[in-house]
Amino acid sequence: IVMNGRAEYAAEQNFIKQVRILKLNIPHSNHVEKVERYINDHYSDPGFSMKRWEEWKKPPEIQKEMQAILNDNRLG
Template sequence: MKSHETLTLIEQITRNDGSSYYEIANMVQNGRAEKAAMKGLIKEVRIIQLNIPRSSSVIKYEQYVNEHFTMPGEDFDEFPEWTKTPEIQKVVDQILHENHVA
């Protein structure tokens, strides 16, 4: 089943091993990450920027996410990290650059 998410924010997720990464997400996904942190599945999540501009890069990443991933339900016991192809990682890096995060 495909998702139909609109991505509107940048968050930083810290894994339990202390390493971290940036993700382009929305408030619902951020809520899932907050719950994952409370369950100990990740160390923490914090919003870096709200209401990011809807650039062509954001639209491209949004299409990728909606094609390849589904939103976890409210009762989950793992927090999967979205895998990115090298091409899609470049798109994410461009979004971070556009928003002065990288």
């Protein structure tokens, strides 16, 4: 939810062109846990004080986990 609000704010401030919010119910899995751990270990939440939109860099092993999440949920 927090990231959705930040993405909408970024679009309003012209940091990004547009945002589409998708409501998904993705079950917590080992893949989700690995991605969450990576994000929490490498990034902090600046809230709405951001000056620009920062796209999180995803190393190949995290991209693989994200693709597995999409495949597991028939989204990719």
